[in-house]
Amino acid sequence: MQDNITKLFKAIADPTRRDIFHALVIATSALSITQISNQFSMTRQGVTKHIKILNDAGLVKMNDQGRNRFCYANPKPLKEINKWMQFYSQFWDESLDNLDNYLNTKKDA
Amino acid sequence: MNKTITKEKVFNHPIEQIWNAITKAEEISTWFIQADFKAEVGFNYTFKSEPNEKGCTTISGTVKEANPYKLVYTWVVADTKVETTVTWKLETQGNSTKLILEHSGIENYTGETAIVMFESFNGGWDNCINGLTTFLKEVVNAR
Numbered sequence: 001m002q003d004n005i006t007k008l009f010k011a012i013a014d015p016t017r018r019d020i021f022h023a024l025v026i027a028t029s030a031l032s033i034t035q036i037s038n039q040f041s042m043t044r045q046g047v048t049k050h051i052k053i054l055n056d057a058g059l060v061k062m063n064d065q066g067r068n069r070f071c072y073a074n075p076k077p078l079k080e081i082n083k084w085m086q087f088y089s090q091f092w093d094e095s096l097d098n099l100d101n102y103l104n105t106k107k108d109a
Numbered sequence: 110m111n112k113t114i115t116k117e118k119v120f121n122h123p124i125e126q127i128w129n130a131i132t133k134a135e136e137i138s139t140w141f142i143q144a145d146f147k148a149e150v151g152f153n154y155t156f157k158s159e160p161n162e163k164g165c166t167t168i169s170g171t172v173k174e175a176n177p178y179k180l181v182y183t184w185v186v187a188d189t190k191v192e193t194t195v196t197w198k199l200e201t202q203g204n205s206t207k208l209i210l211e212h213s214g215i216e217n218y219t220g221e222t223a224i225v226m227f228e229s230f231n232g233g234w235d236n237c238i239n240g241l242t243t244f245l246k247e248v249v250n251a252r
Contacts, residue, residue, distance in 0.1 A: 088114050088212055088215060089114050092212065093116065095141060096118045098140045099120075099127075099130060099131075099208075102130065102136075102139060102140035103120060103126060106126075
């Protein structure tokens, strides 16, 4: 789960990816890679790279129609960020490890 | 999704030793975070790390239950005003002690609170915890 949240943060940390994601959220229909490249004056390769990262984070889904690949937004994973479960889960794991180290050190002293 | 985080860990230490580690201010301050804490019902505690250039997160709350071997306190991060609850339970298991930690109420963090939390933790907490770990390593190595 921690990996997913890290992917999510990495995906939205980049302003261009946030813009692409936003464009897909407000689009009335799925957009092709070509449409996105035109809108952002970017190469298809550049767009494909960003889309792949957004896709890995679960924020963009893809749909192949013939030779065209269409992308649409999936904002659902963003809700996960708000819950902070993964964050706290890791926090407590680390804290209990610290407690264990502390107890072991004390024992040796 | 479950709204309570539960962690279980078995320690090869007597129950009393772990109880002291989680209830005595000077011990909490050593392994966890700088604490002004008393295991007395109604005590308003604060957890605060040594300040650094980025500042540190403050945790505050009230002790709700403190009977050996169960400790319950509320947990409020910085200025979020969102109350969550942390429960520590200890059980003897042969020569070991089982610790059960529950953190509930996390669903109360929503929207903007999450952003405040993230910024607060991002700037402070990680650094403080890392700082503490480094400090402990240095102290141990110096012996």
